[in-house]
Amino acid sequence: MNNVRSEAEIRHILSTIPILMYHKVDHHREVGINALPPERFLGHLSWLSENGYQSTTFLDILHRKPLPEKPVIISFDDGYLSVFENAFPAMQTIGFTGVIFVISGFAGKLNEWDVSLNRQRFRHLSPNHIRELAAAGWEIGAHSVTHRALPLLSETQVRREMQESREKIAEWAKQPVISFAYPFGIKTARERQLAKECGFQFGCKGVRGSQSIDVLNLPRIPVYQFETAKHLVQKMKHPLPAAERIKLSLLGLPAYLVPIYQFLFKQELSLDRL
Template identity: 50%
Template sequence: MSKRRHRDSIRALLAKIPILTYHKIENRREVGINALPPEHFQAQLACLQELGYTTITFHDLLDSPELPEKAVILTFDDGYASVYEHALPLMQPYGFRGVVYAVGRFIGRWNDWDANLGGIRFRHMDRRQLRELADAGWEVGAHSLTHRALSWLDETSLHREIFGSRDLLADVAGRMPTSFAYPFGMHHLRVREMVKAAGFAFACGGINSAAEAVDPLQLRRVPVYQFEGLSAYRKKLRIAGLPRLEYLKLRILSWPAVLTPLYQKRFRRELFLEMEGMPGVYSNNSND
């Protein structure tokens, strides 16, 4: 394996690499804007190829001896099964790979952590599917154990969510995860320090993350929504010059995400208590 890049070199690279956020790639509709039809996704992949982009992962940033001149990172939050069913086969002909952020305790389960308006539920990838992605060159990153707002948790629960998801995903993918995605894009200094202590080199927020895009522990990502055309998609790739109106639009569209943690506290408390008692790789007796 090649020598890992210096931190300053990585910061310089990150300043030039757009990071996009997807969730579901499927035709099923939801009361929301995060389910992207496969045909729209394929058009975006063709657009990336036409513009000369090559996908990379955060693993590549650390270890690959050479990186493409025009790199882009495609991230998929929550680890939905539709990413395995649709995104993977659509990306393979282009030689593209992605970064999938799995919710540890919901692997292979329905997304009952979410509000699921209209009673529409979506299934998360199981261990076999995640391992196949890892074997295909994808990065399997951590997205906590239960997808709660980490900045609202006490120290013990925060440690469990971050270190526990790290250990569980390492067991699933066969490799220690390099990057972490904050649920709902919510984080503060205490959360970032815990993520760093767990050994993550990178951590992703959302469009509202610090404008200092070169901070590896609070990377800004640009979300992709189902109703947007290719003109809007091309704007998302302009990391150094995202138009102000586009930025404001994306911030407005992202704000409803903060309502889900409130829903969880009111209606999902028993589910998360059950999750905290589940056996797994992680133990409270960890030496970390």
């Protein structure tokens, strides 16, 4: 028997699996809505567990690992240290694993690529943290080298952002890197094709949308700072209710200002300067 599932099988499986998207799990507040307090995150995990959900990953799905009756993928963008410090132990307690998308050029560094209106900075995972998560069954995905909006870059730059992050993260994690999260969830057909050419088998964007499943353009369900376990009731419905989708789309709009900020104030964000 083939030890990996076919793309058709994977599309069918992913058509009904909710993919949650978190960022920071941190007590420190920010001018933004992506830093979820650890106790609130624990409430989310409790709700998921009590309602019969169990975690899975893209690696598990690809390699024919038996699926739980009610699977959920819990993903984290940007690879923040707070995920290791707060989310990882909480998830380990109930037997959950996650998928964390790492910005390879900022491993162990502060998130200087991002806007910070109150000068609050957050540290990213180090290679050692990445190794420990991978050893505990987490999947480590790539999120580029510099976290820039890929459609604004040349094809050569995009290819480097994908290839170099994939190679470096695989070296740290000691596992295949098969999934990529497009920075800011922004992509065009070009980025999808380049992700495929660079060896990625799964690509993730932002808000869950179309009913048709494209494994390199997978919609996810963002979870924000103020959302409690009660909000998961709507998020876990299939299909995602229109009102929830519109709400999440509107809440995600400020993220599109970050590429403008980077263009104006972060010219040092280049592959050859990190």
